[in-house]
Amino acid sequence: MNPETPNITRWKCLCAYDGAPFDGWQSQRGGRAIQDVIEARLKEIFGRLIRIHASGRTDAGVHARGQVFHFDAAWKHGPEKLRAALRGGLPWQIQIKSVRAVTADFHSRFSAKGKLYLYYLHLGDADPFTRPYAWVIERVQPLDIEAMKKGAAILRGKHDFRAFSALNGPPREDTVRDLRRLEITRRGARVRIAAEADGFMYKMVRSLVGALVTVGEGKLAPDGLRELLETGKRTISVQTAPPQGLFLEKVFY
Amino acid sequence: MNPETPNITRWKCLCAYDGAPFDGWQSQRGGRAIQDVIEARLKEIFGRLIRIHASGRTDAGVHARGQVFHFDAAWKHGPEKLRAALRGGLPWQIQIKSVRAVTADFHSRFSAKGKLYLYYLHLGDADPFTRPYAWVIERVQPLDIEAMKKGAAILRGKHDFRAFSALNGPPREDTVRDLRRLEITRRGARVRIAAEADGFMYKMVRSLVGALVTVGEGKLAPDGLRELLETGKRTISVQTAPPQGLFLEKVFY
Numbered sequence: 392m393n394p395e396t397p398n399i400t401r402w403k404c405l406c407a408y409d410g411a412p413f414d415g416w417q418s419q420r421g422g423r424a425i426q427d428v429i430e431a432r433l434k435e436i437f438g439r440l441i442r443i444h445a446s447g448r449t450d451a452g453v454h455a456r457g458q459v460f461h462f463d464a465a466w467k468h469g470p471e472k473l474r475a476a477l478r479g480g481l482p483w484q485i486q487i488k489s490v491r492a493v494t495a496d497f498h499s500r501f502s503a504k505g506k507l508y509l510y511y512l513h514l515g516d517a518d519p520f521t522r523p524y525a526w527v528i529e530r531v532q533p534l535d536i537e538a539m540k541k542g543a544a545i546l547r548g549k550h551d552f553r554a555f556s557a558l559n560g561p562p563r564e565d566t567v568r569d570l571r572r573l574e575i576t577r578r579g580a581r582v583r584i585a586a587e588a589d590g591f592m593y594k595m596v597r598s599l600v601g602a603l604v605t606v607g608e609g610k611l612a613p614d615g616l617r618e619l620l621e622t623g624k625r626t627i628s629v630q631t632a633p634p635q636g637l638f639l640e641k642v643f644y
Numbered sequence: 645m646n647p648e649t650p651n652i653t654r655w656k657c658l659c660a661y662d663g664a665p666f667d668g669w670q671s672q673r674g675g676r677a678i679q680d681v682i683e684a685r686l687k688e689i690f691g692r693l694i695r696i697h698a699s700g701r702t703d704a705g706v707h708a709r710g711q712v713f714h715f716d717a718a719w720k721h722g723p724e725k726l727r728a729a730l731r732g733g734l735p736w737q738i739q740i741k742s743v744r745a746v747t748a749d750f751h752s753r754f755s756a757k758g759k760l761y762l763y764y765l766h767l768g769d770a771d772p773f774t775r776p777y778a779w780v781i782e783r784v785q786p787l788d789i790e791a792m793k794k795g796a797a798i799l800r801g802k803h804d805f806r807a808f809s810a811l812n813g814p815p816r817e818d819t820v821r822d823l824r825r826l827e828i829t830r831r832g833a834r835v836r837i838a839a840e841a842d843g844f845m846y847k848m849v850r851s852l853v854g855a856l857v858t859v860g861e862g863k864l865a866p867d868g869l870r871e872l873l874e875t876g877k878r879t880i881s882v883q884t885a886p887p888q889g890l891f892l893e894k895v896f897y
Contacts, residue, residue, distance in 0.1 A: 409772040456771060484772045518709060519662040519737045520777065 398465040402473065403493040404443075407456045409484040410634065411523055415451040416458070425449075425485060429460070432480040437464055446499045446506065446642040450594070452634030454524065457488075457507075457641040461499045497644075505571065505589045505643040508596045511636045512582040512604070525581075526600075526636040534607035536577050541613040542606040543573040543584075546599060546620070553623040555598040557631075566592065566623075573599070585640075594631055601630035651718040655726065656746045657696075660709045662737040663887065664776055668704040669711075678702075678738060682713070685733045690717055699752045699759065699895040703847070705887030707777065710741075710760075710894040714752045750897075758824065758842050758896040761849045764889045765835040765857070778834075779853075779889040787860035789830050794866040795859040796826040796837075799852060799873070806876035808851040810884075819845065819876075826852070838893075847884055854883035 406429075414423045422431070426443060433441040445460040466473050474490040481487065496502075513525040514534060521527070528534065553566040572587035584603065586596050602619065605611045611628045619629065659682075667676045675684070679696060686694040698713040719726050727743040734740065749755075766778040767787060774780070781787065806819040825840035837856065839849050855872065858864045864881045872882065 407771040407773075454773070456773075483775050486769070486771050488769070488771075516739070516741070518660045518739050518741075520660075520707070520709075522736050524773065 399463050400466060400492050401461055401463050401495050401497060402466070402470070402490055403459065403461045403497060403499070404474075404477070404490050405488040406458050406460065407486040407488055408454065408458065409523075410449065410452045410454045412482070412484055413451070415453070416445055416448040426460075428481065428485060429477075432477060433462065433464070435480055436476050437466075444499050446503050446639075447591075449637075449639055450597075450634050453637045453639065454635070455639040458639050459499045459503075459642045459644075461493065461497065463495075499642075502644050503590070503642050505587060506591060506639065507572075507585065507587040507641040507643070508591070509638045509640045510584040510586070510596060510600045510632065511638075512584070512600075514580045514582065517580075523635055524638075526604075526633050528604070530608075532608070534582070534604065535609060536575065536582065536607065538609070538613055539603045539607045540575050542603050542616045543575050545613055545616045546570060546603075547573045550620045551623055552592065552595060552599075552620070554619040554625045555595050555602065555629060556592040556625075557594040557598070568592070568595070570599075575603070596637060597632040597634065598625075598629050600632040600636070602628055604632065605630060652716050653719060653745050654714055654716050654748050654750060655719070655723070655743055656712065656714045656750060656752070657727075657730070657743050658741040659711050659713065660739040660741055661707065661711065662776075663702065663705045663707045665735070665737055666704070668706070669698055669701040681734065681738060682730075685730055686715065686717070688733055689729050690719075697752050699756050699892075700844075702890075702892055703850075703887050706890045706892065707888070708892040711892050712752045712756075712895045712897075714746065714750065716748075752895075755897050756843070756895050758840060759844060759892065760825075760838065760840040760894040760896070761844070762891045762893045763837040763839070763849060763853045763885065764891075765837070765853075767833045767835065770833075776888055777891075779857075779886050781857070783861075785861070787835070787857065788862060789828065789835065789860065791862070791866055792856045792860045793828050795856050795869045796828055798866060798869045799823060799856075800826045803873045804876055805845065805848060805852075805873070807872040807878045808848050808855065808882060809845040809878075810847040810851070821845070821848070823852075828856070849890060850885040850887065851878075851882050853885035853889070855881055857885065858883060 413425045416425050418424050418426045441462050443460045443462045470490040474487050477487045511525040513521050513527045517527040547570050549569040551567050569589045574585045576583050605628045666678045669678045671677050671679045694715050696713045696715045723743040727740050730740045764778040766774050766780045770780040802822040804820050822842045827838045829836050858881045
């Protein structure tokens with residue numbers, strides 16, 4: 392509650408979305424970003440533009456099970472009714488999982504202590520219920536999962552991840568991140584890569600996954616990942632994994 | 645191999661599809677039935693109309709993990725190349741899982757000894773990855789799963805299922821089916837209903853599921869299902885469950 396605007400509350404919202412039908416999180420000309428769709432609904436409810444602030448943007452095609460955003464608005468009817476009002480006018484591909492009032496010092500992005508992403512690979516032919524939610528790798532030569540696990544052990548920890556970012560040109564921003572968890576688990580044809588860090592750069596998870604798959608293909612030794620960390624130079628070994636395998640699972644506060 | 649047309653082989657195909665973007669299995673004016681899409685691809689491969697014959701039609705919105713169809717065509721390059729040719733030109737929502745040559749006495753529909761369908765309910769709020777593949781039941785009062793299991797025990801076995809068909813008017817066709825399995829399993833918010841029989845009538849699985857949900861809601865006692873079997877009269881207790889929860893899982897030969 393802000394003492395200068397006593398009616399205004401900060402609302403923290405947890406949401407899930409299927410990224411396929413949208414142009415990513417961040418507002419776009421044309422209005423088919425997830426942010427645009429939610430802000431359009433808020434405008435219907437409150438009669439004016441209300442900006443929402445997410446923990447971070449997700450790219451076109453990336454999914455979320457635990458994205459967090461906040462906004463400030465005067466609403467007297469409690470969080471459950473606000474959630475119902477929001478849900479009522481949103482496409483089913485966006486789910487508002489919870490709404491709660493928070494103090495004005497909470498910020499979805501700046502208060503975040505870390506994030507967990509999950510990425511799914513599917514090895515071999517995939518049915519239509521898997522394809523929209525995984526990177527389907529159909530090649531005959533199976534991926535070497537043990538080599539990928541060795542690679543993950545090299546990448547884990549606090550490093551300069553510049554080589555796994557989409558950055559070009561001279562160093563400008565801080566590219567050191569603490570990759571607290573990078574875990575590969577296989578169950579049958581399904582491989583899950585869990586990545587948790589204090590923060591991720593633009594396309595960093597998809598670049599880590601792409602490099603690990605290059606290792607799994609035998610085109611890069613696990614030790615090659617150490618070289619990428621040390622030189623900070625992105626090479627063609629760092630392919631960008633396709634977006635539909637990626638889920639923003641949880642934001643930690 | 646037909647001795648009169650020595651070049652013609654009968655091909656048995658196993659396929660999976662997401663029912664959402666199509667107008668059901670059976671050929672439609674406008675051509676957005678699954679049958680139309682596959683026949684259009686066969687026409688591209690063989691240069692002429694080739695009719696396909698499925699184990700049975702599925703309604704608009706119903707999914708399949710194990711639909712079977714067959715067709716007759718002259719093809720010299722073996723089943724794997726035929727499968728690749730078919731797959732190459734189909735939308736990803738239709739997967740050709742296998743192709744094999746069978747004898748001319750095989751018929752997808754008439755040779756079938758039984759079918760297994762799975763139906764998924766989701767209790768409570770559902771995320772966007774569940775909604776397209778389940779009947780989401782959000783009401784506050786939870787379903788009485790034990791009552792539904794009692795109801796399933798009454799429905800199992802060989803009965804006249806006329807009350808669970810879409811038939812109107814005087815009895816004309818045989819409406820006795822052997823429901824060998826009707827099994828309800830719950831895991832958290834997810835309820836799975838497995839139905840296996842020697843055959844199913846039009847909308848029969850969705851009618852069985854709808855009636856079981858009516859029982860779960862407490863609007864019909866399990867014994868009410870016995871009465872439906874005995875009178876053969878469909879009542880409002882027999883709602884038709886929505887198509888997106890239903891999967892044709894397997895056809896037995």
